[in-house]
Amino acid sequence: MNDVVIEKQPILSKILSKLNNSLVGAQAYLLVGDDEDNLEKYSLIFSKILICPEKYTDNCSKCNICSRIKSGNFGELNIIKPVNNVIKKEEILSLKEKFKTKSIEGKNQVYIINNVDTLNSSAANSLLKFLEEPDDTNTIAIFTTTNINSVISTIVSRCQVVRLNNEQLKKGMKYIKKITFLTEEEINNILDFLFIIENNFVKAVSLMKVQFLDYFNTKESLKNALMVILLSYKDALNYKIFKNMDYFNNETGIKNIADCQSEEIIIKKIKFILENMQKLEYNVNITLFISNFIIGIGEITNGKSNRN
Ligand SMILES: [Zn+2]
Known part of the structure; x- marks a missing residue:
């Protein structure tokens, strides 16, 4: 067993450990927390566990994928962030294009959408269609938000929701x-x-x-x-x-x-x-x-x- 321990986040640690030891998981995860920087950090660990062909450990040195993920140079991981507080449809369309085929190097291919509540409505519709398509490309989605109430309910219902413990002490x-x-x-x-x-x-x-x-x-x-x-x-x-x-x-x-x-x-x-x-x-x-x-x-x- 390779347990993943993330300080102050027992629920997340449990989910990640389970994923690290078996391949069965959800197609999409929604991480809900109060600190955007931590959400970004956790979504990256999450994606390493989903992608790393070995069992992930804190500083995986068995594969070069984990280090490429760390340096932002791994093509089978796609990270989308809002620009001026909005994520547009074009971003989702180019994502679909990229992930048409199966992953080659990693166990899965992963896309992260940070602040998924900032999708505009056409981007959200486009994402929904993408989530509804039958998955034969081992593509897994990780979404993050600090405000789950602003995430479109049809997206939330397609995700395993992971609620993190609050970490932000002082604003x-x-x-x-x-x-x-x-x-x-x-x-x-x-x-x-x-x-x-x-x-x-x-x-x-x-x-x-x-x-x-x-x-x-x-x-x-x-x-x-x-x-x-x-x-x-x-x-x-x-x-x-x-x-x-x-x-x-x-x-x-x-x-x-x-x-x-x-x-x-x-x-x-x-x-x-x-x-x-x-x-x-x-x-x-x-x-x-x-x-x-x-x-x-x-x-x-x-x-x-x-x-x-
Ligand atoms: Zn690795």
Whole structure:
């Protein structure tokens, strides 16, 4: 018996050990977890076990396939990731083309689709057809997601679902970068602009073009910038109540907001941002939207708002 042990993941370890010792398994697996990096890591171990012609061990040196998988140079493993948060149909079509015939080198051929919840609808339909085709090519699918509720149910029902233990302890900057697709520099620029809004919203309106709009001038980028602002106020609230932050590592500017404002004001701002994020879904004039947003935040700070 060659057992596979993955720390803190007993269920996954059990499934992988079983697979490592017999060939019988599912045609498709859906790994559900809270950390995308770990999901990627586990999906790769999973694929090595499915592909390695020997019994897989941690550092398999019996075959050169495992090392080629590690370096991303193995043709019978195909990995698909979302680009700009979407996976398009073309990706699935080229996958089908590639996997028309049986594997030559490995025990199986494997494709991984990371963040399978980001398939657009035509890609999802195309994938479903692929999953429904009778398999005579020993092709096995591994999907990952951090949000199973957003995965199309007809795909979920075709998979063995593997729920991983949660591993993410602290969210931090890495998390913000991941959910907003922004760089650390961009995130810090947004924070700087937020602190201008907080200190002097009239000044912020006059600076909004050069400090903000020149960088965030599409709906999508604006939405991500608003997300950073939302998390800042959430952290201000965290700091006020629990004396620590989930995202920004006790940022001084956010501490100041927490120290100078009541919980009620901060909560009002969080609500106001959420409302505005929704408004962005409709057609809006971006310049007008931002100036209204800045003024709205300023009014809440000064207690002039009658929002509730
Ligand atoms: Zn191997």
